Amino acid sequence: MNKTKKIPVLERVAKINEQIADENRALLRANNLICINIMGSPGGGKTTLIENTIIRLQGEKKIAVIEGDLATTIDAERIMALGVDVLQINTGGMCHLDAPLIRNALKKMDLSSIDILFIENVGNLVCPSSHDLGEDYRVIIASVPEGPHKPKKYPVIYKEADVVVITKADLLEYFPDFTEKILFNHAKEIQPEILTFSVALKRNESMDEWINWVKSVKPKIRE
Numbered sequence: 129m130n131k132t133k134k135i136p137v138l139e140r141v142a143k144i145n146e147q148i149a150d151e152n153r154a155l156l157r158a159n160n161l162i163c164i165n166i167m168g169s170p171g172g173g174k175t176t177l178i179e180n181t182i183i184r185l186q187g188e189k190k191i192a193v194i195e196g197d198l199a200t201t202i203d204a205e206r207i208m209a210l211g212v213d214v215l216q217i218n219t220g221g222m223c224h225l226d227a228p229l230i231r232n233a234l235k236k237m238d239l240s241s242i243d244i245l246f247i248e249n250v251g252n253l254v255c256p257s258s259h260d261l262g263e264d265y266r267v268i269i270a271s272v273p274e275g276p277h278k279p280k281k282y283p284v285i286y287k288e289a290d291v292v293v294i295t296k297a298d299l300l301e302y303f304p305d306f307t308e309k310i311l312f313n314h315a316k317e318i319q320p321e322i323l324t325f326s327v328a329l330k331r332n333e334s335m336d337e338w339i340n341w342v343k344s345v346k347p348k349i350r351e
């Protein structure tokens with residue numbers, strides 16, 4: 129088999145994704161909104177973090193959500209119940225979102241009315257990291273039941289992340305091997321600049337630091 133023939137095709141696909149991501153970024157900038165891509169394992173608390181953030185910022189920030197999901201609208205319905213604009217992307221089995229999918233979603237939204245756009249990526253710790261969507265910030269969710277070693281096991285997604293949020297901190301007492309410090313240290317070994325937050329989603333407690341970051345966040349300056 130001639131392997132060299134395959135490489136140019138993959139490179140071309142990656143390049144197209146990059147170009148469209150830049151177009152998405154320009155469109156978001158033109159509409160003066162911040163886009164935050166939420167990534168993490170299935171069941172880690174991505175939707176719950178977005179829900180709780182919407183509740184906390186009601187009346188302060190106009191939030192909209194793009195929901196990536198393999199097959200269902202379950203998460204989108206949860207967000208919609210809060211009275212927020214949601215655009216659902218069913219990836220039809222594809223395990224990540226890419227820039228063309230986001231471009232199509234952005235075309236259907238009233239971007240000028242939005243302050244903060246959350247993208248809930250497909251639950252997956254591998255390939256979402258290699259697909260720039262045009263977002264400003266990448267947030268990786270690390271839930272307590274997943275254990276403290278995810279940054280070591282999935283370094284690529286941590287290397288590309290701006291923020292790590294520990295979720296389900298309400299469960300810390302049941303997971304004696306997990307401390308916030310261990311996970312944050314692992315994450316910082318991989319990405320020294322990463323911002324760290326820890327939230328107890330079930331009780332909607334300890335959200336203040338995260339909420340303050342979301343409220344104060346500015347468009348990301350890229351080199």
Ligand code: MG
Nearest residue numbers: 174175203248
């Ligand atoms: Mg979800």
Ligand code: ZN
Nearest residue numbers: 222223224255
């Ligand atoms: Zn994938």
